Amino acid sequence: MKDYIYLDHAATTPVDPRVVEAMLPYFTERFGNPSGVYTLSQSSHGAMEEARETVADVLGCSPGEVIFTGGASEADNAAIKGGAFAMRREGNHLITSAIEHHAVLHSCQALDDYGFETTYLDVDAAGLISPEDAAEAVTDRTVLVTIMLANNEVGTIEPVADISRAVKERAWALGRDIIVHTDAAQAGGVLDLNVDRLEVDMLTLAAHKFYGPKGVGILYIRDGTPFTPQQHGGSQEKNRRAGTENIPLIVGAAEALRLAVEEQGTNNEHCTSLRDRLIDGLVGRVEGAYLNGHRTLRLPNNANFCFDGVAGESVLLGLDMEGIAASSGSACTSGSMDPSHVLTAMGVSAERAVGSLRLTVGKSNDGEEIDKVLEVLPRIIQRLREVSGAAQPVG
Amino acid sequence: MKDYIYLDHAATTPVDPRVVEAMLPYFTERFGNPSGVYTLSQSSHGAMEEARETVADVLGCSPGEVIFTGGASEADNAAIKGGAFAMRREGNHLITSAIEHHAVLHSCQALDDYGFETTYLDVDAAGLISPEDAAEAVTDRTVLVTIMLANNEVGTIEPVADISRAVKERAWALGRDIIVHTDAAQAGGVLDLNVDRLEVDMLTLAAHKFYGPKGVGILYIRDGTPFTPQQHGGSQEKNRRAGTENIPLIVGAAEALRLAVEEQGTNNEHCTSLRDRLIDGLVGRVEGAYLNGHRTLRLPNNANFCFDGVAGESVLLGLDMEGIAASSGSACTSGSMDPSHVLTAMGVSAERAVGSLRLTVGKSNDGEEIDKVLEVLPRIIQRLREVSGAAQPVG
């Protein structure tokens, strides 16, 4: 039995030791700046281009369409602002959903200052976005649509290809072209990332969500997609992202993605079974416990609940004291005072959202750990309900 | 005798093994996302805040004024755009120099699209910027001045405090306040970085220039300085830079800075002696060899030359074949076709700039290596001059 049960894989994952191994030579030995002309630089450059090919293989694109960034947030910012600004003459309207990550939502909002307007699509109670709604939102000013592939809080998987097809058809009917971006940060190594099957023009990934390092993201930009770079300086990444390339982390990101995709079947099966054990062990057994998100169209690793009569943050502290790491979309957890915008958009009341808990499993978890959680968590909730006076489940 | 003589420390440095050691636990064990509430997260969070304190100690500022970014390019972009946009109502004029890094120059240029205008200050033959010129350039529309602390190509150290004082006094006389930023990417662990003595409001550093990892930069923002964040998303870095914090690299950056500052005296002395050995061994001994930049107001590690009758790129290849890594500001090296904007601004003719060579020493170089260069380099130049027909030094 391990000392610590980590159930916050949606927040970040430990770096796979094989990935650390792959990165190590690039810190101290093969450390050359890839823009030099000498052997050491060419060695870095070669490693970087190999990494790009690895990523391109997974995305089903050509290596030249892959940019490495400093994270998924940067990739989202670059995609949305870079796409919008490049299309500025064509229009000023963006479409996204109400449940996107803040990197997307706040990028869209930042564009308000430059005359852009954004439509935030509603979702249903399971967190699903409707392709029809998306298509209806397209106007003769729409330039970019960004819809996440899988939600980071409740794990709902969105019909991105259907949405893309719907909005593109509508746009073509209006005689225009639009860019479709998807934030796939939660889907790396888990879902199919083929950009043609997803029918997207841009796609974001974060290495630290699939056992790669933090601080490196991947941005796919389909050839021919209008794009105004957002980070200016040197001519790295074919002038699309300035700054000395972070070779060790780029190598690590590609190796992590390669491994994750190679082991995707096993890991997904493993995670799905642990996830379902959690869901089945809590919903229906603990009174006043509700599953958030879609029951089947959800990430293999994501279990998200609301528990009546407790505050998520207190549950987290209680779990931490038992050596269990989890997260919550409740206010108070992040220092921000608002309940999760995702739960709110799904129609979960502010009262209920207070008691939200996200458990996201990973490849190193095992059934024993889940059983420990199933034993400990109901006790914690019971204890907190006594404190709150809601020991009897709230109607 | 080592196999490879690395003389491109201005491009990047190998990560100090002690820094790698410091980073390692944060990849696999202490990998928590610092925004969680559980022990693992608090551990990351603590490490990050300790790193911030280490940096703040070096800069002589408070930890809350230090932001970690994905590199110096990002820091420069954020400082310039973030400062300019925040001051938009106060004016639309920027001042910089003609010899800044592209991260600065292209950030300024990018602001052209938003109604800003930039004055590019001239430099003298040694690459020095005059505080008087800077002050004269201040208008009643000036909002931000950005001047590098040390030039990355020719190593000239700029009188940043004098410039800052001059422009601020001029601005105050006009009844206004302006932001002064300095790109100190080449000065980390080498020059005094105290922000009060430098009299700057913002300052940029890049860890990979002082034996830290690539992909992490430091941006100092003095409390009270107007700043509009450029990367939107989560509330990390007190809402000034969204994105999951890159804990291992942040820890590495701080440890590298701490070590570099601790060993600054020794390293500077060591580098200065190697640098002078290079300069004295080439200028005056090889005909048609000229030193670029200031003879004394220069970085301890930087030796930059022009050699008549050869192209820098060919010299680099020749050196590489002898196991020596160097760089050149000549066109052709970077794939860009323009000669170095720095040499051009210093009045070096395009013909002469073709033959430029930068040798930047580091702490692991030794005198034996320098002697090898002094033996090999003149031979390479001689051979290339035979090919070019300039075997007789060009007048």
Next chain:
Amino acid sequence: MKSALLYRYMPRYSTKVMDHFTNPRNVGVIEDADAVGRERNPACGDTMTLYLKIRDGIIVDARFQTLGCTASIAVSSVTTELVKGKSLEEARMIDRHCLGDAVDGLPPGKTHAGVLVADALKAALGDYKTRAAPDTA
């Protein structure tokens, strides 16, 4: 993963907060309370009910029910201990700063816990006043 590796653990909450969170004192209802104060933070949803028993201007018993984060629970618990034996005047002087101090400080972003509990206390004291002089209500 070895917990020994977490050696740099930086507790966000004081030991006192953790103690009162783990073993909250005076949880529950006073059925025949002389004063009840109920507050809800509309932003984050934390809710506290404070029950007071008052004899001759002295708070002789206090109990609470709190649905909230660690800080809110801990401050609630500490407050019940703090007010017991205090006169109404003394109790009226207790504000969020006192309550923060009483738990050895609250981390940034958690000061709302002190506000919630201070407001609930104020509400309870107000309730007592109202009950004492029903006709002036």
Next chain:
Amino acid sequence: MKSALLYRYMPRYSTKVMDHFTNPRNVGVIEDADAVGRERNPACGDTMTLYLKIRDGIIVDARFQTLGCTASIAVSSVTTELVKGKSLEEARMIDRHCLGDAVDGLPPGKTHAGVLVADALKAALGDYKTRAAPDTA
């Protein structure tokens, strides 16, 4: 640092470029050349002078002087070998693509070397024509 660690070395230049750069053929001047072509790339400053000796419409000797990058030197060298023995007609067919092929390809960003040398060759052939028909000049 061990050079063994550089195992993934990806040469940017072909072996042929490196060979001709390291051992350039036919460097120098033909004092009594029948044709001289001199070109300078104004952007990057690379300069080539090509000297040809021509007998009965056949290039019998070629020499060059090039101040330029590795690619320019290598392509210059290869070109002198390539044109020797060729008729003027055949030489006229040689363009930058042929020259790129002749060094087993040039890396991206280095195609200007082929342009420079092709232009110098063109200039030399033009010079020959001019000299042959001075009165039509």
